[in-house]
Amino acid sequence: MIVLSLRNLVKTFGGLVAVASASFDVEDGSIVGLIGPNGAGKTTIFNLITGNLTPDAGEIFFTNHSIKGLAPHRIVANGIARTFQTIRLFENMTVLENVLAGRHCRMRAGMLSSLLRLPRQRREEKLALKHCLEELDFVGMVDQRQNLARNLAYGSQRLLEIARALATEPRLLILDEPAGGMNEQETGSLIDLIRAIQARGISILLIEHDMSLVMEVCKKLVVLEYGGVIAAGPPEVIKNDPKVIEAYLGQDLDDL
Amino acid sequence: MIKALPPALVAFLLLLPPLVCSNYWLDVLNAIGVSAILAFSLNLIVGQAGMFHMGHAAFCAVGAYTTAIMNTALGTPVLWTMPLAGMAAGFFALLVARPIIHLRGDYLLLVTIGIVEIVRIALTQDIFGLTGGANGIAGIDRPYIFGFRIYKPSHFYWLIWGMAGVTIVLFSYLERSRFGRALNYIREDNLAADGIGINSAAYKLGAFVLGAFWAGMVGTILVSKMTFVSPAFFTFWESVVLFVIVILGGAGNLKGVLLGAFLVTGLPEAFRDFEGMRMFCYGAAVILLMIFRPGGLLPSRPGDYNVAEFMKKLAGPAPNPRSGEDKRP
Amino acid sequence: MIVAERLSWVLKLRRGHKLNMEVFFQQFSNGLAIGGIYALIALGYTMVYGVLRLINFAHGDLFTSGAFLGYTFLVSLALGQSAGTVGAILLVVLLVMGVAAFLGYVLERCAYRPLRRSNRLNAVVSAIGASIVIQNSIMLIYGPQVLVFPAGMKPNVIVEIFGLNFPLMRFFLFGASVMLMLGLYFFINRTRLGTAIRAVAIDQDASRLMGIDVSQIISLMFMIGAALGGAAGVMVGVYYGQITFTMGWIYGLKAFTAAIMGGIGNIPGAMLGGMLLGMVESMAAAYISAGWKDAITFLVLIVILICRPTGLLGERVAEKI
Numbered sequence: 001m002i003v004l005s006l007r008n009l010v011k012t013f014g015g016l017v018a019v020a021s022a023s024f025d026v027e028d029g030s031i032v033g034l035i036g037p038n039g040a041g042k043t044t045i046f047n048l049i050t051g052n053l054t055p056d057a058g059e060i061f062f063t064n065h066s067i068k069g070l071a072p073h074r075i076v077a078n079g080i081a082r083t084f085q086t087i088r089l090f091e092n093m094t095v096l097e098n099v100l101a102g103r104h105c106r107m108r109a110g111m112l113s114s115l116l117r118l119p120r121q122r123r124e125e126k127l128a129l130k131h132c133l134e135e136l137d138f139v140g141m142v143d144q145r146q147n148l149a150r151n152l153a154y155g156s157q158r159l160l161e162i163a164r165a166l167a168t169e170p171r172l173l174i175l176d177e178p179a180g181g182m183n184e185q186e187t188g189s190l191i192d193l194i195r196a197i198q199a200r201g202i203s204i205l206l207i208e209h210d211m212s213l214v215m216e217v218c219k220k221l222v223v224l225e226y227g228g229v230i231a232a233g234p235p236e237v238i239k240n241d242p243k244v245i246e247a248y249l250g251q252d253l254d255d256l
Numbered sequence: 257m258i259k260a261l262p263p264a265l266v267a268f269l270l271l272l273p274p275l276v277c278s279n280y281w282l283d284v285l286n287a288i289g290v291s292a293i294l295a296f297s298l299n300l301i302v303g304q305a306g307m308f309h310m311g312h313a314a315f316c317a318v319g320a321y322t323t324a325i326m327n328t329a330l331g332t333p334v335l336w337t338m339p340l341a342g343m344a345a346g347f348f349a350l351l352v353a354r355p356i357i358h359l360r361g362d363y364l365l366l367v368t369i370g371i372v373e374i375v376r377i378a379l380t381q382d383i384f385g386l387t388g389g390a391n392g393i394a395g396i397d398r399p400y401i402f403g404f405r406i407y408k409p410s411h412f413y414w415l416i417w418g419m420a421g422v423t424i425v426l427f428s429y430l431e432r433s434r435f436g437r438a439l440n441y442i443r444e445d446n447l448a449a450d451g452i453g454i455n456s457a458a459y460k461l462g463a464f465v466l467g468a469f470w471a472g473m474v475g476t477i478l479v480s481k482m483t484f485v486s487p488a489f490f491t492f493w494e495s496v497v498l499f500v501i502v503i504l505g506g507a508g509n510l511k512g513v514l515l516g517a518f519l520v521t522g523l524p525e526a527f528r529d530f531e532g533m534r535m536f537c538y539g540a541a542v543i544l545l546m547i548f549r550p551g552g553l554l555p556s557r558p559g560d561y562n563v564a565e566f567m568k569k570l571a572g573p574a575p576n577p578r579s580g581e582d583k584r585p
Numbered sequence: 586m587i588v589a590e591r592l593s594w595v596l597k598l599r600r601g602h603k604l605n606m607e608v609f610f611q612q613f614s615n616g617l618a619i620g621g622i623y624a625l626i627a628l629g630y631t632m633v634y635g636v637l638r639l640i641n642f643a644h645g646d647l648f649t650s651g652a653f654l655g656y657t658f659l660v661s662l663a664l665g666q667s668a669g670t671v672g673a674i675l676l677v678v679l680l681v682m683g684v685a686a687f688l689g690y691v692l693e694r695c696a697y698r699p700l701r702r703s704n705r706l707n708a709v710v711s712a713i714g715a716s717i718v719i720q721n722s723i724m725l726i727y728g729p730q731v732l733v734f735p736a737g738m739k740p741n742v743i744v745e746i747f748g749l750n751f752p753l754m755r756f757f758l759f760g761a762s763v764m765l766m767l768g769l770y771f772f773i774n775r776t777r778l779g780t781a782i783r784a785v786a787i788d789q790d791a792s793r794l795m796g797i798d799v800s801q802i803i804s805l806m807f808m809i810g811a812a813l814g815g816a817a818g819v820m821v822g823v824y825y826g827q828i829t830f831t832m833g834w835i836y837g838l839k840a841f842t843a844a845i846m847g848g849i850g851n852i853p854g855a856m857l858g859g860m861l862l863g864m865v866e867s868m869a870a871a872y873i874s875a876g877w878k879d880a881i882t883f884l885v886l887i888v889i890l891i892c893r894p895t896g897l898l899g900e901r902v903a904e905k906i
Contacts, residue, residue: 081452088448089448090441091445092558093440097437101437101441101454104438104453109434111466114435129561130566130569142570362709366886367886374884377880378880493834504710536725542717543711
């Protein structure tokens with residue numbers, strides 16, 4: 001079964017073609033890596049999927065429904081959560097409050113029941129707190145729940161973004177350079193975390209420049225160049241694809 | 257217990273004035289109460305959601321004129337018009353805020369200033385022949401509660417501070433709820449809030465409508481206290497004062513906003529003898545405060561959630577509470 | 586102009602008035618004079634916004650200071666029996682510009698520089714505080730009443746064009762503001778310092794790395810803006826003949842509207858916006874309703890911000906994700 005399917009996606013900015021007829025699929029429960037040189041259009045594709053940008057042409061199917069043109073919050077509610085390349089936490093709020101943000105789309109309390117603190121609203125708040133603490137525990141940050149997000153170490157901020165995204169109960173998690181700025185040890189535990197997320201039945205689509213991480217966790221790689229897909233397949237096949245090697249200026253992918 | 261002591265003390269102190277204060281000081285306290293409630297409602301928009309809104313007097317005006325017109329033309333009892341005044345102001349906010357909430361910070365500021373001026377001019381120009389022009393509408397009834405006529409400053413004291421108390425309780429509930437948090441996420445990072453599943457446009461609009469609803473209800477109290485209403489009540493300057501109360505006291509902190517109301521509305525009254533100098537000092541104090549205490553006198557604090565009961569479970573026997581299952585609503 | 590003319594014609598037919606070109610030309614020349622004044626004030630807003638992304642709420646009060654300083658200088662000149670001439674007014678304008686520039690410098694130093702690294706909301710509130718301080722200083726010095734310029738302070742020359750009479754003052758004001766704006770335009774575009782100003786407006790950090798003293802440039806922007814605002818203050822005082830210490834709010838608000846209309850941060854935009862606003866207001870007062878003219882101004886502003894938030898000459902910018 002296919003969770004996410006992009007069909008001939010096109011996006012241009014003025015005269016610049018950022019994404020040129022890109023198509024690929026993410027299979028249910030798999031980890032797919034989106035790689036390519038800088039400026040190949042990777043983040044643009046992420047923004048198209050998450051609704052931050054609207055494609056000029058093409059289709060995006062999520063669990064066989066078109067999600068093209070939906071607002072970002074609707075797409076999250078449908079089951080796609082994301083992290084940002086440049087970390088975007090709610091800096092002056094606590095770690096726990098940040099995770100609660102992810103829980104928002106699974107809660108119902110409106111203005112009136114919040115204002116009057118109705119019994120239903122209180123039950124829902126309790127459940128949300130419980131769920132968020134579990135997610136924090138999952139990424140190993142439960143002890144930092146009362147710290148302000150801006151006071152966290154860089155690696156912890158990335159983990160918190162993941163916990164916040166997981167709190168939305170996604171079927172597909174989109175990670176934009178999750179290992180960016182992490183040291184080797186942190187990257188190692190990130191790999192374990194990504195596998196644990198997969199074990200929960202969540203599919204993952206990620207952009208990453210750290211080839212060791214990509215080669216290790218991804219079942220499938222999609223290679224972008226100039227906004228188009230030039231190759232897609234298992235890491236071993238991609239490594240030896242002449243087009244891919246050329247895109248990376250003749251470098252051996254093992255060296256990257 | 258100890259935590260509940262200061263609020264209890266403040267509440268107790270607020271019971272005393274009608275017994276000991278002169279009518280002049282009761283009037284001052286009533287003025288503080290009115291601006292405190294207005295500032296609480298503005299705090300939703302400015303402090304919680306982080307939108308630069310400097311036209312709150314416009315919403316209060318819509319409520320005030322709704323009460324004035326209904327009472328003088330139709331004879332509706334004043335307090336009955338209160339929810340209607342709120343609804344009129346909320347509806348007005350819905351209409352005017354919808355096209356502008358996506359505007360960037362200072363643009364929004366300017367547009368809201370424009371709105372408050374347009375409303376004031378419309379009232380002065382006797383729009384629809386309903387508002388009585390520059391003279392406004394006089395002869396508004398006093399409010400009655402179960403047949404009891406409210407007309408002395410001490411009566412109004414109970415009415416105003418009763419409403420202020422209810423407002424503080426309800427809005428503090430709101431602060432630590434799904435709705436209140438959503439506004440905070442929008443203030444911190446609008447784009448990230450959208451990206452994590454919050455319909456920011458709807459929540460911003462919600463903040464405007466709820467804030468306006470409350471301001472409209474305050475409008476009812478205001479006109480019944482004065483027994484008349486005129487456009488001069490709702491100048492741009494009044495909006496600025498409310499804005500300053502929120503920022504000075506502490507945007508996003510209800511206690512701070514209350515303190516701000518006492519300082520900004522109350523202090524100038526206390527120094528009435530220094531008429532000329534007091535506004536000068538007030539301006540200088542605002543600058544100094546912004547330089548040395550940018551979060552306001554009582555800055556907003558992150559939420560403190562009681563999680564003890566869940567922590568025990570997490571530390572309990574199950575090594576991984578998430579063991580694979582994935583519940584979906 | 587053709588549009589405005591048609592509009593006025595249609596409106597007049599509707600109201601059953603007879604077609605009267607005199608009203609139109611009177612309002613047109615009045616619009617030029619007011620528009621020039623708005624443009625001068627708008628320049629101060631736009632230049633400060635261009636470098637600091639801050640609405641200088643106290644700018645309108647610098648304009649008021651200019652009006653009161655102008656009054657003082659004109660009255661003292663009257664003692665020297667040289668009042669009432671164009672030369673005297675020009676001299677006063679220059680004097681006031683100097684003093685206003687100094688005030689602008691002090692304002693930036695005390696109320697804005699300490700807040701340069703903090704939250705925008707704080708800077709806005711500090712600006713409001715500064716506005717209160719300046720306004721009340723003026724009130725303490727000159728008193729709260731309306732000051733009326735003594736008769737004979739301005740040349741009351743009437744010029745006749747095509748059989749219509751216009752006060753010379755309007756054209757003088759328009760000419761003076763155009764001269765000042767041209768001066769500023771050449772300063773910004775043709776001098777070394779002007780290049781530095783444009784560089785700072787684009788990227789402060791890069792400018793600093795290129796050896797530009799950014800703080801000095803920001804001070805300079807405040808000084809130029811204040812000087813132009815002060816000049817506008819004198820002009821308003823002379824044109825209308827009466828001033829109050831609170832007049833800065835409404836003029837400031839309108840000038841800021843003009844700056845946004847043209848595209849904030851954009852200098853030619855502020856000039857265009859000012860002229861446009863003066864014209865809209867002047868025409869609205871004559872053909873729609875004098876009482877509603879301010880409301881119409883703000884309505885125009887709101888419509889522009891909703892339909893084209895970057896103003897007429899501004900460029901669109903998207904937030905980076």
